Amino acid sequence: MTSRVSIQTEDFDVSAELSTLRGQDLRVGAVCSFVGTVRDTRALTGAAHDEVQAMELEHYPGMTEKSIEAMIEEAHRRFDFYAARVVHRVGRLLPADQIVLVAVTSAHRGESFKACEFLMDYLKTQAPFWKKEQTPQGAQWVDARVSDDAALARWGIEATNA
Amino acid sequence: MKVQVRYFASLRESIGHASEGVHTESLDVAALRAELIARGGAYAQCLALGRPVRVAVNQVMAQEHTALTAECEVGFFPPVTGG
Numbered sequence: 622m623t624s625r626v627s628i629q630t631e632d633f634d635v636s637a638e639l640s641t642l643r644g645q646d647l648r649v650g651a652v653c654s655f656v657g658t659v660r661d662t663r664a665l666t667g668a669a670h671d672e673v674q675a676m677e678l679e680h681y682p683g684m685t686e687k688s689i690e691a692m693i694e695e696a697h698r699r700f701d702f703y704a705a706r707v708v709h710r711v712g713r714l715l716p717a718d719q720i721v722l723v724a725v726t727s728a729h730r731g732e733s734f735k736a737c738e739f740l741m742d743y744l745k746t747q748a749p750f751w752k753k754e755q756t757p758q759g760a761q762w763v764d765a766r767v768s769d770d771a772a773l774a775r776w777g778i779e780a781t782n783a
Numbered sequence: 784m785k786v787q788v789r790y791f792a793s794l795r796e797s798i799g800h801a802s803e804g805v806h807t808e809s810l811d812v813a814a815l816r817a818e819l820i821a822r823g824g825a826y827a828q829c830l831a832l833g834r835p836v837r838v839a840v841n842q843v844m845a846q847e848h849t850a851l852t853a854e855c856e857v858g859f860f861p862p863v864t865g866g
Contacts, residue, residue, distance in 0.1 A: 657866050678865070679792055681858060684842035709865060721866050741866060747844060749858070750865025751792035762793045765835075765862030782837065782862045 625705060626689045628680060630712040633722055642706045642724050649703060653733035654724035655741050661716040674755045678711045678720070681749035685709070692743045699776075700736040702727040707740065709750065742772040746782040784808075784853040786815070791860035794836070797829045812838050813847040815857060835862050 627633075635656060643649050662671040693705045708722040723740045727733035752763040765783035773780050789802045809815040816836070819826045830836055838845045839858040851857065 680865070681789075681791055681839070681842070681860070684839055684858065687842055688844070745866040746863065748865050749791065749839070749860060749863050751861065752864045753792070762861065763864045765864050783835070 625693055625707065626686050627708045628682070628685050628711055629708065630710060632710070632719055633708045635719075635722060635724075638706055638708065638722060639724055642704050642726055644704075646703060646726065648728055649726045651727050651730040651733045652724065653727075653730065653737040654722060655737050656719055657721040657741075659714050659716050659718045659720060664716075670757055672757055673716055674757070675716075676714045676718075676720075676755065677753040677760070678714060679751045679753070680709075680711050684749050688748050689744065692740055692747065695743070696725075696736045696739050699739065700727075701732045702736045705736065705740065707744070709744075709748070711750070739776055742769070742776060743778070745769040746773050746780045784851070786851055786854070787856045788815075788819075789856060789858045791858060793861050794829050794859055797825045799825065807851070809851060811847070811851060812840065812845050812849045812857070815851060816847075816859075819859075830859065836860070837862060 635654065639652055639654060643652060659676050661673045663669065689707050696705065703726045706724045710720055714720060723737050725733040725736045746769050753760055754763055767783045770780055770783050785804055785806050787802065788805050790798050795801050807815055807818060809818050816830055820830050837860050840849050841855050
């Protein structure tokens with residue numbers, strides 16, 4: 622049995638991860654996955670000062686894994702899915718690098734779509750990770766977004782992170 | 784009692800260390816935070832009431848009224864920004 626949660630500096634292979642997650646489970650008819658990547662804000666705004674040259678990701682070892690395990694348990698109480706996998710990278714990343722993978726298997730698409738989105742919304746506001754962007758002005762910590770709290774509230778969970 | 788206090792991200796940088804043992808009479812998160820603020824300097828600045836500081840006790844998200852126990856681990860950190 623492979624672990625459900627990995628916090629690692631190395632990159633991950635989405636195809637291999639999905640294949641392992643599905644395994645030989647013939648009940649599976651849907652695999653839903655989300656991949657978060659490092660965005661260079663300059664590519665969005667065109668402004669040179671928005672350039673993201675690199676990103677440093679810090680976490681709270683031990684708590685991170687436990688909190689994501691708890692999120693998967695909560696997802697199992699809410700949605701009818703078979704297996705879930707979360708991989709989150711830490712350390713120094715570059716624009717376009719993969720940051721996070723959330724993947725879920727279920728019999729039909731609805732449950733895995735919902736569980737995948739729920740896990741991502743939960744992770745954004747409750748898993749102890751912090752991003753620091755390297756920009757032309759120097760390094761700065763990324764601010765939390767109120768919209769991420771609102772995203773979790775849609776699932777009936779009140780959280781104040783930002 | 785003694786508790787282990789840990790700081791992360793911008794709090795760790797401002798306070799200047801990642802972890803310290805603290806002998807305290809504080810019974811909950813709010814009291815411990817007030818005690819650290821009373822030290823002044825970077826502690827007072829980073830942990831000031833009204834600033835968005837999140838707290839975990841024994842690696843579980845906690846609230847102001849969450850109780851402290853001997854040898855517990857208390858993590859102070861800014862709002863999380865993973866994903």
